[in-house]
Amino acid sequence: MLAGTIPLNIDIAGSDLDVLCEVVPADTQRFTELLQKHYGHRAGFRLKRPVINGEASIVCNFRYRNQEIEVFGQAVPTARQNGFRHLLVEAAVLEAGGKAWRRAVRQLKKQGMKTEPAFANLLRLSGDPYVALLELEGKSIAELRVQMAQHAIICNR
Numbered sequence: 001m002l003a004g005t006i007p008l009n010i011d012i013a014g015s016d017l018d019v020l021c022e023v024v025p026a027d028t029q030r031f032t033e034l035l036q037k038h039y040g041h042r043a044g045f046r047l048k049r050p051v052i053n054g055e056a057s058i059v060c061n062f063r064y065r066n067q068e069i070e071v072f073g074q075a076v077p078t079a080r081q082n083g084f085r086h087l088l089v090e091a092a093v094l095e096a097g098g099k100a101w102r103r104a105v106r107q108l109k110k111q112g113m114k115t116e117p118a119f120a121n122l123l124r125l126s127g128d129p130y131v132a133l134l135e136l137e138g139k140s141i142a143e144l145r146v147q148m149a150q151h152a153i154i155c156n157r
Helices: 025-039 082-110 115-123 129-134 141-148
Strands: 016-022 046-048 055-064 067-074
Touching: 016 082, 025 046, 025 055, 025 067, 082 115, 082 129, 082 141, 115 129
Parallel strands: 016 067
Antiparallel strands: 046 055, 055 067
């Protein structure tokens, strides 16, 4: 499943394409072998196996046709992975905020800020931006607009 800035149309030069995968533990070895076989020869190939949010994960990065690609695998259905959950919240915020919010997010990203911290900054969310964004899950566009109206950015509906 695609996630990240490209599907949201907030990508900037150098943004990567995020591909989320559900990888059950029994398939972990086979999945990493497939990544190495098909992408190991690509520029910038890296394969890591960190623990993220308490889950064993696979993170594979490489370049394909001048595009940075990140393949992320966990034994969690893609619709429940934080990358997809963030995508849904960010899409709702962008829908609620319109062009002005999209421009503001891009501007912060161009200044070097990562996506989730940029959203949290604009929304004035405190604490860990990755966690704080998830607290907005399930809010309607109207509820988000009320929260966003408290900030200096003008919402273009």
